[in-house]
Amino acid sequence: MNNTSNWLVHDHRQYDISLDECEMAADLGEWKNAKRLFENFVMDLKLHMQMEDEVLYPLFINENGDPEGMISHLSEEHDYLVHLVNDLSYIIKSNDFDHFLESIEPLHTAMKLHNEHEEKVFLNMANQSILMQRDLIIERLKAMQNKQVRRDWDF
Numbered sequence: 001m002n003n004t005s006n007w008l009v010h011d012h013r014q015y016d017i018s019l020d021e022c023e024m025a026a027d028l029g030e031w032k033n034a035k036r037l038f039e040n041f042v043m044d045l046k047l048h049m050q051m052e053d054e055v056l057y058p059l060f061i062n063e064n065g066d067p068e069g070m071i072s073h074l075s076e077e078h079d080y081l082v083h084l085v086n087d088l089s090y091i092i093k094s095n096d097f098d099h100f101l102e103s104i105e106p107l108h109t110a111m112k113l114h115n116e117h118e119e120k121v122f123l124n125m126a127n128q129s130i131l132m133q134r135d136l137i138i139e140r141l142k143a144m145q146n147k148q149v150r151r152d153w154d155f
């Protein structure tokens with residue numbers, strides 16, 4: 001992957017690692033640790049999605065329109081991920097590993113698929129004009145850190 005896409009999707013791999021770590025902790029019966037890892041994962045993911053929902057997706061639509069509904073599909077995948085994360089946030093409280101596995105596995109799979117899909121779309125859509133706005137876009141992404149989340153999370 002080249003530098004172009006890197007600054008757009010920099011922490012996708014980290015979410016994979018975080019879910020693996022959370023699953024390992026739960027497997028060892030370290031529920032307190034598993035819950036802490038899950039909370040950190042959710043905090044990071046909320047910000048990541050907000051950056052995409054409110055900065056990157058509108059930017060791509062503004063530049064290229066939404067050919068074949070590509071951005072809309074990504075946005076729907078976010079809705080599905082939020083639903084799975086919300087489910088897991090209840091299930092993790094039960095300290096029941098089998099139940100937990102049934103919930104984290106679909107989340108992990110859906111997240112991997114979404115990230116791969118998104119990287120392809122971004123790579124496709126990152127035209128010269130977007131690359132030239134790189135510094136401005138990075139500023140706008142950073143500004144999301146202090147902004148209220150618009151998306152509805154159950155927790």
Ligand SMILES: [Fe+2]
Pocket residue numbers: 009012048052115118
């Ligand atoms: Fe992403």
Ligand SMILES: [Fe+2]
Pocket residue numbers: 049052074078114118
């Ligand atoms: Fe995304």
